[in-house]
Amino acid sequence: MVQRFDVGPRLSEMAVYNGTVYLAGQVPSDATQDAQGQTQQVLAAIDALLARAGTDKTRILMAQIFIADLADFPGLNAAWDAWVPAGHTPPRATVEARLAKPEWKVEIVVTAAL
Structure with a gap:
């Protein structure tokens, strides 16, 4: 069974299937902040979604x-490095891309185990 969270007309924020959690791309809620601030917001949103699914x-x-x-890579990495627990750094890919809104500096997609 697929469990979906915050289902909207275009996407769900998260889906859980077979012990795996799939998050939609998370973006900042306050796009007036710099890359480090936007990344901190996105990481907080990821924490909240993972907690709702029962993982971290x-x-x-x-x-x-x-x-x-x-x-903006240094600001992103500063927020990431402060957030990710030592010994639990996941595989990661970072690419430069035009995002859906020009004021967004970062979007992060995460897959996690339950």
């Missing part, structure tokens, strides 16, 4: 990061 960031299997400008 120590069980992340893969993170895909989309950043609008690679010049």
Whole structure:
């Protein structure tokens, strides 16, 4: 059985299937902040969704990061490094991409185990 959370007309924020949690791309709620601030917001949203599913960031299997400008890479990494637990750094890919809203600096997609 697939369990979906926050189902909307276009997407669900999260789906759980067969012991795996799939998150939609998470974006900042306050796009006026710099890349580090936006990344902190996104990581907090990921924490909240994973908690709702009954898991946490120590069980992340893969993170895909989309950043609008690679010049913001140091700010993104500062927020990431402060957030990710030592010994639990997941595989990660980071690519520069044009995001859906020009004011967004970062979007993160996470897959985690229950």
